[in-house]
Structure formats: structure tokens, C-alpha cells
Amino acid sequence: MSTKIRKVAVIGSGTMGHGIAEVTALAGYEVVMVDVAQDLLNKALERIKWSLDKLAERGGTISKEKVSEVMGRIKTSLSVTEAVKDIDLMIEAVPENIDLKKKIFSEADANAPSHAILATNTSSLPITEIASATKRPERVVGIHFFNPPVLMPPLVEVIKGAQTNDEVAKRAYDFVKSLGKEPIMVNKDVPGFVVNRILVALNSAACLLVTNNVYSIVEIDSAVKYRAGLPMGIFELQDFTGVDVGYLVGFAVAVRDPMLRVPCPLIEELYKKGWLGQKSGRGFYEYKGGPYERANIPREAGEKVDLVLIFAPAINMAAWLLREGIASREDIDKGVKMGLGWPKGVLEYADEFGIDKVVEALNQLYSKYNYDLFKPDPLLTQMVQEGRLGQKSGKGFYDYGATGVTEFKEIILKREPPLAWIILNRPHRLNT
Template sequence: MAIERITVLGSGIMGHGIAQISAMAGYKVVMRDIEQQFLDKAMERIRWSLSKLVEKGRISGDEMNSILERIRVTVDIEEAVKDADLIIEAIPEDMRLKKETFEKIDSIAPSHTIFASNTSTLPITEMAGATKREDRFIGIHFFNPPQLMQLVEVIPGARTSKSTLDVAINYVKSLRKEPILCRKDVAGFIVNRIFIPLVHEAAWELKEGKAGMREIDAAFKFKLGFPMGIFELADYTGIDVVHKATKEMYARDRKVVNPCPIIEDLYSKGHYGQKSGRGFYEYKQGSYARVELSMQEAERYDPVRLLAVAVNNASWLISNDVAGKDDVEKALMLGMGLKEGIFGLAERTGYARIVDTLKGLRDSSRNDFYEPDALLLNLVKG
């Protein structure tokens, strides 16, 4: 099936980013939202983004105009979907809202149209069940911001056809992005299955007084090789996003995350991170500045607990055939900016120490979340 016309539902950060890169790849795009003001703001952001590419000499002024001409906006949902080959939903992470949206467009979109959700955590199979085209329904999870991030997780539901999967992967490749197949529709998919529990684990270290926030962040950055601290990354992502993802993942699989009340507390106070001016750190309203961390701070904290949880979840993904080891490693590098493979870090630390750390946490907390995965146990034996 040839994809020519794409409809993006939602014009927020993800929606307008997906619309932009799709138009840049030559597709005709319709972007739909519930109010014209949202669409106007989205088009302003797209123009700004493209103008930066012109300034850097990556595209010409004529190319910018051609890209903009390929994007049409509307508040009329019937108008938005009537000619679409592929519809990508990028609305808020609310299962009820997503199901209602898909149920509505299922009756008005052409029979050949493929439906895709940009959800970061919600189950694809459950969403697809709201439609009569479960074979033509798939998850295409872009990372923020879509214009810059190379990783795209592709998640088939239980009844997604092979042809739909092929179309989705080819579409992602046409954007010059890196598709990583998430073979099973599990809570958190690949990257968030590792990232969300890491935020909570760091928060537990903070709550238990094991180290200060800056020390944990510095060790995460300098000792584990991430581009920023875990708390800084949570603030950048959005505490509201982390909180909602946690709720959805925990509701479907209690072994996927050990929720720390610090996240709930920040969320309830409206401290969403960089976007609200305060999260774990404080920011000047409307601006984002990197947190300056030092190696001296890193030396005061051993991040073995964080590494152990990350490696354990990565091992679970491999053991349960959600993704192969190489794809898990690539997803973490592209999606979280990890400099080297997570298993390389674990090997240097020592698999025996990783497993002992997990067993200690399991026994002290009486929480099966920390149960070492069979793959890790075998690596110790090997």
C-alpha cells in the first residue's frame, strides 16, 4: 500500500512535529485540532522550526515554502480524515479520549486507512478494540521532539497485520528515522519500560536519604553516561507525563514500576518540571537551562541501584521476546542518549553485584519488582 496522504490528530508538541517531518518527507499532511488557535500556534512553531533550517543552510527558502504548502489545517474531523491513507493520533494520554476518537473516525475514514497512535505507554490492542479495523491499527511512538529524535518505536497490536506493520516501518524509514520494533504490546514498550521505573528508583534514593538530588543526577550523568541527570531528564520530559505514564503502566502490570510518592506529590502541586517553572529543580518561567553538575558531586554517590533496575528491565524485555538485545541497546542510545550499551555498563560493574543489589532490594522491600530476571541470573552463572 502506498502512503501519500497523512492526517495528524492533535497539534501539540508531538502532533505538529510529526506533521512537519511528514511534510518534509514529501507527504501531503492534514493537521487537525479542536480549536483554530491551537492550529495557528502549531503552524507558527513549524514556520519557526523550518526557518532555523533555512538559516543553517539545510533547506532553501523555496523548499520551506513547498513544505508549508503540503500542510493543511482544519478543526473539522470529517474533513481531516476523508482522504487519509494513514492517520496518526497525537492527542493527550487519556485512554477514554483516544478510544472515543478512534471509534468516531472509524466510521468516517476510508476503509483502506491505517490508524496509528503516538502513545508512549497505552496498550495498542486495547485502543484497536474500539475500531473495526484491528488489523490496520498500530503504534508509532515518536520521541520528543520528533524533528530531532531519531528513534521511533513501532508497536503492533495483537491483531495488527504484517502488511500494516510493513507500511508503518517503511513510513518511519521514509522520514529518515530509525524504527525499532517492539514485538509485544507490553506496558511502557521499550524505552519507557526502562525510563519510568528509573525516575521512581532515583526518587526512592532521594526519599530514603541515600544521596542528594544533585549527587544522584551527577552520578547518572558522569558514571552511567547519560546526557543529563535522571531528575533533570524527568523535568524536561514533564512530571505530568511521568505521572500519567506511571499510572497507566502500573494499572496494567504492577511489576513494571515501584511508584515513589515524591512523583505523586510533585504532580499534585502542579510542579511539572521545565514547562511549569518547577519540578525537581526550579527554572525561570518559559525558559530551559541545563543543570550544571560536576564530577565531584558524582563521586559522592554510587548509582548501582539505578543501573541494576535499568539492566533488570532491559533483561526482562529480551527474555520475554519484546525486543532483541541489539534493539534494546539501540533504543536506549537513541531514545535516552546513553553513550554505551547498558549491558556493557553492567558487565563492568559486575553481574553478580547487580543481582545481589536486586535481591537486597527485593528482600528489604518485599517487592517482586526487584526480582532478578532469568537472563541476569544466567549471566552471573556464565
């Protein structure tokens, strides 16, 4: 039985599908890209060629001479049955429709070699439910790329379904690394996995505070952007990615998990009106200058916002993920830094704020709104009881020195006497 991945089928040629096909071919794999119509596949090939040409122009990633070689590794097909006959790995990247995905997995299962791994790029649907359409659920895994797959962010979530074999998950993890991406392992199949769970928790809290007139949209966005250092405001980001995307992902995870059922009438109202953000000219902000205009968010608007109140639900979710063994501390923080572009991990923010202050904020939210998302996780309350309050106590989610300053994490010291190297370790910021 072959264990080496050589040939990959990518099902779906849309934004995610053709991007996954491109990075896979760039890494040297043979790829067959599948869709329902040849004109869709032809457009996808044109987009891939354009992207490769741009990469060649910038230099470094690929030379101009190599573009045709990479393109030669990508074939197309209109048939899942034909495409999967001699593959080692399938990555399904069709729209977030559970019935459609199960149909594809059933067909692939019936025609792919027994050693083949069947993966889904879903961002919100259960791996276990998708795997139920096959007779090999132990060989089904989630490989969730972030958009756009070719560029940043480099993060990919590898998700185990309830029956996924550990060796299959490890091979998927190694495959992702071979693409030059940064994988994190999600050990249990929970709605939203790691990054989207934390993002939904953050968005839900922000939306609730605006709905209840605690803060305005601009005040929250200003605070998280200029004081917390996030690359975009919470509502600004939703406009950028699409209000419809946020609404549908939030709905998909909330349907499957009561913990994430915090209603957001603001986003539902915008979704129903068709105010979908930058692409429609209006969302949480107006974009009179076209789809590439940025929202006007004054720096001084967020000076009085309590950042702990904003971040506490996301920290609570991260603590739950850690306590439940869904992901490691390092992978949770890598997830938000590389997947969302945060300058610090969510657990690093917790240590900076103070775990006691986080629990106080959660108790305030829980007593006022009574949603499970705001009930302090037992891990956080235990940490407070034990005096592990973060930087100020010298120990929280991470260990700190007596001065409360952590060791410098953004360099690697490599000793090979008589030489030594100091290596920058900021891949999520391209080592700036």
C-alpha cells in the same frame, strides 16, 4: 488495494501533532492536520513555518526555496470524518485520554478507506485497547515519536497491538524510516513499550533510594551524569521534561502493570504542590534564573554512589523485555541511546558492570524493598550460572574478545574493491 502511503492525516496540532505533520511533509507526503478549532490549526501552521525557516537558515535539511513547497503539502481540517476519507495513514496525536483516543479511532474507522493504517502516537496507553474501538484492529499500530519530532531524538517506537498484522507493522516501520527517523520494533503491547519501561524502572529505583536516605538527589544525578555519562541526571531530566509528565506516564504504566508499581512519594508530592520543574521555577531543584537555568550538580557529589545499584532495575527491565521477545537486543540498546541520549545501551552497561554484580544489586534491593521490579529476571540468573558475566568473561549480552574488549562498533567498513570506505556510525550523536 493501495499499499503505498501518499497521504497522511495527523489528528491533533499540539507540540507532537504539528511536529509530526512537519516531518511528514518534509519527507514529501501530503498531510492534513486536524484539530477542534481553526485558531489552534493556524497557530500550528505558524510554528511549522517558523521551524522550517530555522531549518533553512541552518542549511542542509531544506533550502529557503523549498519552505513554501513543504507548507503547501499541509492542509487543515476541523473534521476527522472529512480528513480521513482518502488517506493511507492516520497518526493520532491528541492528549493521553483513552476515551478521547477511542472516539477518534471509531470515527476514523468508519470513514477511512479499508486499506488505511490507523496509528496512535501514545506514549503509555495500550494499542490493543485503542484498537478495540475499530472494526479493523489488525490495521491499528503504535507509532510513538519522541519530543520534539522534528529535531532530536531520531527514535520512533513502532508497536504491535495484540491483533496488528505483521505487514501493517512493517509498513509503519518503513514509513518511519522514510521520514529519516530510526524505528525500533516493539513486538508486544506492554505498558510503557521499551524506552519508557526502562526509564520508569531507572526513575523508580532512584526515587526509592532517595526516599530511604541511601543517597541524595544531587549524589545520584552527579553519579549518572559524570561517571555513567548520561546527558542529564535522573531528577534533572524529570525537571526538564516536566514533573507532571513523569508522574502521569509513571501512573499510567503502573496502573496497568504490577511490575512497575514502585511508589515514589517524592514525585507525587511535587506534582500535587505544582512544583513541575523548570517550567514552574521549582521541581527537584530550584530555578531562580528562569526556565532555561540548569541545575547545579557538582561533579564530586556522586563519587561514592554505587552505579550498579542505580542501573540494576533498568537492566532487569531490559532483560525482561529481551526474554519476553518484546524487542531485540539491538533495538533495546538503540532505544536508550537514541531515545534518551545514553552513550551506551542499557545491556552494554550491564556487560560493563558485570552481570553477577547486577544480580547482587537486585537481590539487595529485592530483599530490602520486596518489589517485583527488583526480583532478578531468570535471564540474568541463567547468564550468571553459565558464566556469561559480560566483558570480564568475554561473553554477556554481547560477545567480546579474549582481552575483554569488544570490536569497535561505531564505524562501518565498506569494501568495494579497489576502494574502501570507513563510515562513522554514531547517528544518535550526529556522527560526532
